[in-house]
Amino acid sequence: MDFKGAEKKIDEIIKETNKQSVLKKIVEYLYNNFKHYSWIGIYLVDGNDLVLGPWKGPNATEHTRIPIGTGICGAAAASGKTEIIVDVHSDNRYLSCFFSTKSEIVIPIKKEGTIVGEIDIDSDKIGSFSNDDKLFLERVAKKLSRFM
Numbered sequence: 001m002d003f004k005g006a007e008k009k010i011d012e013i014i015k016e017t018n019k020q021s022v023l024k025k026i027v028e029y030l031y032n033n034f035k036h037y038s039w040i041g042i043y044l045v046d047g048n049d050l051v052l053g054p055w056k057g058p059n060a061t062e063h064t065r066i067p068i069g070t071g072i073c074g075a076a077a078a079s080g081k082t083e084i085i086v087d088v089h090s091d092n093r094y095l096s097c098f099f100s101t102k103s104e105i106v107i108p109i110k111k112e113g114t115i116v117g118e119i120d121i122d123s124d125k126i127g128s129f130s131n132d133d134k135l136f137l138e139r140v141a142k143k144l145s146r147f148m
């Protein structure tokens with residue numbers, strides 16, 4: 001699947017107005033169409049924590065609530081910047097979820113300048129996430145902002 005085609009499909013999905021259903025469908029769409037996205041979840045900011053919302057992957061994560069500032073997820077929420085981790089095992093902030101995960105990308109979702117959530121994607125291969133993934137997912141995060 002190319003990023004342009006995916007963006008078109010995502011634009012169709014977000015025509016719907018039901019928040020939970022849109023977030024769930026986007027997660028499923030990304031998981032089903034991008035092979036290197038081995039696990040994907042959307043975390044939502046709740047006070048000083050991130051709480052796991054819709055997710056899709058082979059296994060559930062134990063990290064359903066992560067304090068902002070902790071882990072890769074918490075770092076992206078604290079800085080408001082996308083994190084791309086080429087090799088999770090060489091980053092000491094990494095909170096391990098799955099034995100198979102080798103690389104990770106976390107994209108903050110902002111609403112009127114405030115971080116309201118994020119997209120977290122794990123990959124089973126080292127260095128899976130390119131700058132094109134980053135730009136694409138940042139555009140997706142922008143589109144999701146109004147559902148947060």
Ligand code: SME
Pocket residue numbers: 041061063066070071072073074093094095096097104120122
């Ligand atoms: N690895 C993340 C935790 C979330 S799991 O990948 C689903 C982190 O370091 O914050």
